[in-house]
């Protein structure tokens with residue numbers, strides 16, 4: 001029933017998963033200085049590191065990472081601010097049980113620096129997406145999205161903070177749906193048994 005969470009940095013989405021009481025078996029980072037590792041350890045969650053710098057190729061790193069993950073036999077692997085590009089072999093190994101949260105309304109703005117790019121594009125609505133991971137970066141069947149208004153005077157930081165609050169709402173919800181066996185993927189489109197809302201729109205904070 002458990003979840004392994006992969007992180008690279010701050011770990012606020014990891015904390016949201018823990019706060020929701022989801023069964024997180026372990027947290028794994030790709031760099032020893034990730035703040036999330038200490039937070040996880042303080043909360044009694046096994047935290048370990050597979051340093052990407054120690055491996056010559058992406059394939060070697062991904063093989064070591066998969067070996068560390070598979071020690072826990074997780075039902076789900078959740079990327080939570082994990083900032084490494086994954087190899088096709090890794091993605092295939094976890095097909096159907098690898099999810100990611102991305103700070104944009106995919107398929108708009110994959111990649112980095114999403115909030116600045118959204119402001120530069122002049123979009124009036126922005127947000128985040130939880131999706132199954134496919135070989136293509138920040139791509140794959142979308143489980144849930146949260147949308148926020150873009151306001152006059154927004155900066156990338158203001159917008160990022162508004163989106164992040166929604167990330168913490170929708171990521172635990174998506175992981176819960178997965179563990180409850182509620183997600184159905186047909187032709188690349190995800191539905192939720194029982195019709196739970198797959199769109200959150202927040203105009204308040």
Ligand code: GAR
Nearest residue numbers: 009010011012013080081101102103
């Ligand atoms: C989050 O905003 C997450 O959506 C983003 O990194 C941040 C990690 O914050 N992920 C990506 O950009 C993946 N493409 P956190 O460490 O506090 O959860």
